[in-house]
Amino acid sequence: MPLTTGVNEDSGVAPVGGTWNLSPIEWPMSPSEVSSLSHQIEDGDAGRVLALAGRLDADSTGAVWTDLARAVETAPGSIVIHAEKVDYCDGFGAGLLLDLQRRALAKGRALRIEGLQPAFQEMVGAFDPEHYKTLDIGRGAQTSAVTSIGQAATDVVKDLRGFVTFIGELALALIWAVRNPRSVRWKDAIRTAEVAGADALPVVVLVGFLIGFVMAFQSAIPMREYGADVFVASLVGLAMVRELGPIMTAVALAGRSGAAFAAELGTMKVNEEISALTTMGLSPARFLIVPRVIAAVLMTPILTIFANAAGIAGGYIVFISLGHPTVLFQEQLRLYIDMNDLMGGLIKAFVFGMIVAGVGCMRGLQTTTGASAVGRSTTSAVVSSIVIVSLTDGLFSVIYFFLDF
Amino acid sequence: MASHEDTIIQVRNFTAAYGDSVVIDDISFDVHRGEIFVILGGSGCGKSTLLKHMIGLYEPKTGSIAFGGDDIVTARGDKRVEILRRFGVMYQLGALFGSMTLLENVRLPLEEYTDLPPDAMDLIATTKLDLVGLREFAGHMPAEISGGMQKRAAIARAMALDPGILFLDEPSAGLDPITSAELDDLIKRLSRSLQITFVIVTHELPSIYAIANRVIMLDKRVKKIVADGDPNDLRENSDNPWVRQFFNRQAEEHSKP
Structure with missing residues (x-):
């Protein structure tokens, strides 16, 4: 039962080494064929015979690998590989022959390679099929769902513990900064304030404006049905000043500066710059985190004021386009928004700024090694910031409710 | 020493420059099959520049760098990929992909360039790591x-596709002498058993004596090759005093206080 597959150009060359002691095999040849390896599988008295001819290399072995592996695994008895006509064999050929050997070994079949040139033999002999009986490619043991859940829970607890430690360190560093204002690196703080504050102004104003505009527009349509569209002014004003201004500014800050802090500190960690600071006796918290937190804490309320103003301006445009006079808009704002609302929002912004800068720096310092580690830190800086800002916002709502603020 | 009939890389009239500043000025040399060929020179002489041009990362100002007759400088598209496949490169810091395991690192070129079944790729990659x-x-x-x-x-990883040539950029840099010697042994073993040609940039003298069967030496003052031959021979017999000085690890006269 001759199974003939594979066609080649080189197989017509005379056997290179040894004698061709098989019953004559008719190699299907055609000069136009580009494949450079051919094989024939035949069952004879001596067992299954695999005859190879041509080049055993990266380009040729892929096409025949599966066929040959199957031929070895389904062999009824012993297997002989005739390799006299193999005129080139590199690591891929050695890999193929090794694979066939280990498959035969696994099936308990004897496998003999005959006629392989001594130079190639050495390469094939470099790997012991016994050692490759099982291919442990070390992808790590599969963990059960229970283990994964436990691992995740432990990670959350560890993360929380790290967070508490970091809050403590940050608090100490800030107390130190208040006591030693001359030692604070104000130059860094001002530079960061410029990048995190002034440079963020266009995006914060744009987003604030659009939120105010869209909110006013969307609410004006149903409110108009009840003749309540004058309240659009107070709706936009209150929502911006108390909630959306600070939250939106914090989210923009997290995306711009929190991520930047994490990436910057993470890269410093990977480059051992943090270690260098530590061994110089300088505290990374004082040296790197304090200026960033101060900058963010001072800038966030200012950005929030701009966001509030832009949002209210957006609402105002919708308001006057509904045909109401400007004075009515002013009156609505005066009636419904007082200083407490404004201050409540700015206090939140102050805290949010601290959270975003602190979390960004913390994630940066938690960076492990490798190129992907900085990416992970940056992602988790933004995600953690937004989650913590949202939770804190909820907490503020409760506190303000009880304080009647 | 390997037979010298068989030229595997041919560099002709090669000039490298960054902008207007010429780093290497009109050099020509051949690398022969099976050689462990070391590019040597003081700091800033253009060793790494030469290597980066040879592996096609930079384009030379003038000249050609041919692998078996195919010029990597002018080759484009598929032809260029075909030339690139003939050699592997080990970068100074390894440049392993940090997000992949070692096996996946070695497996990557196999996935991209061969049609092997997945378990065959695992096996080949494992044999490379075994080596x-x-x-x-x-x-x-x-x-x-x-x-x-x-x-x-x-x-x-550089050997994944069984290239005939391996370029190594400062293989011993930052390694302790024992690890460095182990790496030298590995290079010698691969050269012997797989007949791989090595082109190595280094200035570790012990390593050069241990492995190199040919060195070329670049000098930043003349921007040319100032020595070419067996390192032990050059140490004793070079007619260039600077070369002898370098091999004997003496400080240069003008750099002494």
């Missing part, structure tokens, strides 16, 4: 192994 003695670490991430092991893994 550099890292089979047990196949599932480790690069960050989890030492610097010397990273370099060995980088050699395994």
Whole structure:
């Protein structure tokens, strides 16, 4: 039962080494064929015979690998590989022959390679099929769902513990900064304030404006049905000043500066710059985190004021386009928004700024090694910031409710 | 020493420059099959520049760099890829992909350039790691192994497609003498058993004496090759005093206080 597959150009060359002691095999040849390896599988008295001819290399072995592996695994008895006509064999050929050997070994079949040139033999002999009986490619043991859940829970607890430690360190560093204002690196703080504050102004104003505009527009349509569209002014004003201004500014800050802090500190960690600071006796918290937190804490309320103003301006445009006079808009704002609302929002912004800068720096310092580690830190800086800002916002709502603020 | 009939890389009238500043000025040399060929020279002489041009990362100002007659400088598209496949490169810091295990690092070129079945790729990649003695670490991430092991893994990755030539950029830099000697042994073994041609940039003298069968030496003052031959021979017999000085590790006269 001759199974003939594979066609080649080189197989017509005379056997290179040894004698061709098989019953004559008719190699299907055609000069136009580009494949450079051919094989024939035949069952004879001596067992299954695999005859190879041509080049055993990266380009040729892929096409025949599966066929040959199957031929070895389904062999009824012993297997002989005739390799006299193999005129080139590199690591891929050695890999193929090794694979066939280990498959035969696994099936308990004897496998003999005959006629392989001594130079190639050495390469094939470099790997012991016994050692490759099982291919442990070390992808790590599969963990059960229970283990994964436990691992995740432990990670959350560890993360929380790290967070508490970091809050403590940050608090100490800030107390130190208040006591030693001359030692604070104000130059860094001002530079960061410029990048995190002034440079963020266009995006914060744009987003604030659009939120105010869209909110006013969307609410004006149903409110108009009840003749309540004058309240659009107070709706936009209150929502911006108390909630959306600070939250939106914090989210923009997290995306711009929190991520930047994490990436910057993470890269410093990977480059051992943090270690260098530590061994110089300088505290990374004082040296790197304090200026960033101060900058963010001072800038966030200012950005929030701009966001509030832009949002209210957006609402105002919708308001006057509904045909109401400007004075009515002013009156609505005066009636419904007082200083407490404004201050409540700015206090939140102050805290949010601290959270975003602190979390960004913390994630940066938690960076492990490798190129992907900085990416992970940056992602988790933004995600953690937004989650913590949202939770804190909820907490503020409760506190303000009880304080009647 | 390897036979010298067989030229595998041919560099002709090669000039490298960064902008207007010429680093290497009109040099020509051949690398022969099976050689362990070392590019040597003081700091800033253009060793790494030459290597980066040879592997096609930079384009020379003038000249050609031919692999078996095919010029990498002018080759484009598929032809260029075909030339690039003939050699592997180990970068100074290993340049392993940090997000992949060692096995995945070695497997990557196999996935891209061969049509092997997946388990065959695993087997081939494992044999490459076996050759550099890292089979047990196949599932480790690069960050989890030492610097010397990273370099060995980088050699395994460079060998993934069985290239005839391996370029190594400062293989011993940052390694302790024992690890460095192990790496030298590995290079010699691969050269002997797989007949791989090595082109190595280094200035580690012990390593050069141990492995090189030919060195060329660049001098930044003349921007040319000032020595070409067997390192032991050059140390004793070079007619260039600076070359003898270099091999004998003497400080240069004008650099002394």
